[in-house]
Amino acid sequence: MTDFITFLNTADLDTLSKIPGISRKLAASIIAARPFSFVEDALHVKGMGKNLLGRMQSYFEAEVNDSESRALITVEEEPVPPVPIEKSQPGEESVHAEKPSFFLRAGKSVLNFLWGVIKVFITLALGAIIGGAAYFFGFPLFYQRFVAPVDQNTARLIELAEEVASLKRAMNDWEPQFNQMNDRVNALDETIQAQTVSLTRLSDMQTKLETELENGNSILIQELKREVMHTRSIEFLSRARLYLSQSNFGLAREDVQSARDLLVQIQSVAPEYQLDRLDEIIAFLDLALDNLPNFPVVAVNHVDNAWQSLMNGLPESAAEAAISPTVENTPTLTTTPTPLATPSATATP
Secondary structure, rough: OOHHHHHHOOHHHHHHHHHOOOHHHHHHHHHOOOOOOOOOHHHHOOOOOHHHHHHHHHHHHHHHHHHHOOOOOOOOOEEEEOOOOOOOOOOOOOOOOOOHHHHHHHHHHHHHHHHHHHHHHHHHHHHHHHHHHHHOOOOOOHHHHHHHHHHHHHHHHHHHHHHHHHHHHHHHHHHHHHHHHHHHHHHHHHHHHHHHHHHHHHHHHHHHHHHEEEHHHOOHHHHHHHHHHHHHHHEEEEEHHHHHHHHOHHHHHHHHHHHHHHHHHHHHHHHHHHHHHHHHHHHHHHHHHOOOOOOOOOOOOOOOOHHHHHOOOOOOHHHHHHHHOOOOOOOOOOOOOOOOOOOOOOOOO
């Protein structure tokens, strides 16, 4: 070990640089830190560690073994006198670096501790700045982009759910009225079917009466035929009124036309005291036909007047025709109906 200390204190720059891991800069630092009293003193050199010091010792021992193996005669080496340590004069710089003192090491430790504390504070400050920026700028943006739309959609869904529930309640409230309307429609349909059956029977009866007239030309049969045609006209107008209540203007117009045709036939064989009443009823029906399907509200009024006149019956004598009342608002064929906002589509049967 004493020889290795001597190696540390005497090896030149080139020799130290040959050791693996020892650079010329570190070798110069080792030379500047001489003399070493103990091997461990070399650890105080900046850049020197235990591993490098072990390499230096291994290199020294290998060199010694090589030199001994090459020597034919063992020559005792003279001990190298220790290099005297020159004391520096006051005011002069020491050639060799002095070993750091305890206070210097303590000061470095305090400085390192303070620098660590400062780095911790700097890290905390940067974290606080980043967190504040995220809170004041990032979170509002995140809220506007993601949270606010979700809240709005949720509120809208709640509103839609409430509207659906309100509609369901309204449908439940209206259901009895719908049922009543359906019942009325069904009753109208049944009435229309009954009148259709009645019209069919009257038509068959009229056909039979016409056959009897062709065979016997009986006055009684002629009267029966007129009564049947009169009844059929009433049935046609009754069904037309039902069709108008259903806004089925196409079928209503067909029934009004059928009733008018029957009344024209009655007019051709009716006595003179019934002609004025028949002219009045036919005029009502003509106005109704002119107003269908474009002006159904006006047509309803005319059909009702014609139906009421037929229900009152035709006069049985000239005296009765003179005193029998006429329907109010007696029509004139020159009257122009006022357009109303009503459907213009003709319903198909």
